[in-house]
Amino acid sequence: MKQILISTLVGLSFTLGVQAQELPKPSPSASVMQRIGLTDVTIEYSRPGVNDRTIWGDLVPYNEIWRAGANKATQVITLADIKIENESLPKGNYSLFIIPVSEKEWTLIFNKETELWGAGDYKKEMDQLRVSVTPIKASTPTERLEYHFTDVSMNSAVLSMNWADLQVNLNIQANPTSQVKVNIENALADSKEEDKWKVYRSAASYARDVEMTTEGLEWIKKSVELNSTNWYSYWVYSSLLAQNKDSKQAIAMAEKSIAIGKEDAKKNDSEFSYEERIQSDIDGWKNN
Incomplete structure (x- = not known):
């Protein structure tokens, strides 16, 4: 009887082992x-x-x-x-x-x-x-x-x-618009006061790329209100204005971007490398 029980247990353990194997x-x-x-x-x-x-x-x-x-x-x-x-x-x-x-x-x-x-x-x-x-x-x-x-x-x-x-x-x-807005609010909450303009600018740059023009204009306005001395912010601003069919204001913001960029470059005894690209945008808007 004991031998039968042992044999049964051995057989059962072998069966369970096979069942557990991934082949x-x-x-x-x-x-x-x-x-x-x-x-x-x-x-x-x-x-x-x-x-x-x-x-x-x-x-x-x-x-x-x-x-x-x-x-x-x-x-x-x-x-x-x-x-x-x-x-x-x-x-x-x-x-x-x-x-x-x-x-x-x-x-x-x-x-x-x-x-x-x-x-x-x-x-x-x-x-x-x-x-x-x-x-x-x-x-x-x-x-x-x-x-x-x-x-x-x-x-x-x-x-x-x-x-x-x-x-x-x-x-x-x-359509990530709603989640984008949540992420921006979270980033603003986590940012130091002096860095909030960067969050708004990054959000506006994304909005420009996906043509969320209304939201982008709102965010870039807040960015330049917090920091009015960054050339890239005004370039983003100009692109969003152009998307909004406001060529006149787009040109004005692009020209301001060039002026600030050249002034910054002059302080570093260098040239403003983005001037040609921004001027190309201006020329295109003038022809529209």
């Missing part, structure tokens, strides 16, 4: 993350291979729902609200499914149920968003399914999925 998978896990604006967007997925199979219309049938990968359904995680193909997607975690409706039209689905393996338990009523896209022929075939980000700009990016001979692109836009 290589035919479709290995992968993830890719991209910051868009102030938002991190992450894709977690598994990478099946082509393996000499016909993928589209065969392994992945047309007009049937597919988990957009292998193993657990592909996950899309966004830490803030974004737009997918100009449609709103609230912050959160989603399972991504694809319906290849035809060779020319696919439906991409963002579903709120995030613990699905395959599409067997998929429920349409849990969909958060559906968008239609057109697949394109890839420039080169992709053996293993791959998600990646391209065309990354300050507040937008393209999420691409490549597998076999096809590619699908999703346009993603972020």
Whole structure:
């Protein structure tokens, strides 16, 4: 009896050990993350291979729902609200499914149920968003399914999925305006009084780059009120005025920027290296 008990315990411990082991998978896990604006967007997925199979219309049938990968359904995680193909997607975690409706039209689905393996338990009523896209022929075939980000700009990016001979692109836009304002308020609260003008100027410079003109003008005005002797502040001011279609005031601020810059350079027995660039802006505004 004792021998039977020992044998049973040994067998059980071996079984538990095997169950706890992680073994290589035919479709290995992968993830890719991209910051868009102030938002991190992450894709977690598994990478099946082509393996000499016909993928589209065969392994992945047309007009049937597919988990957009292998193993657990592909996950899309966004830490803030974004737009997918100009449609709103609230912050959160989603399972991504694809319906290849035809060779020319696919439906991409963002579903709120995030613990699905395959599409067997998929429920349409849990969909958060559906968008239609057109697949394109890839420039080169992709053996293993791959998600990646391209065309990354300050507040937008393209999420691409490549597998076999096809590619699908999703346009993603972020709107960080509200978070930018919160960050600026936090930076002001943490800054010494003598440094607050720099916070306002940095905020205005960002606003200029993303054409948040109204907010930018408000911030740069506060910056020059706190410090009226910085040439770069007036250059930023001039650019924002030009965005606001006020060429006359833009030219005046740019000329002030040059004057202050040249005076600062003279004190250091040097030349003002930005004069030509700012003068080019002035000439352009005069011709508009």
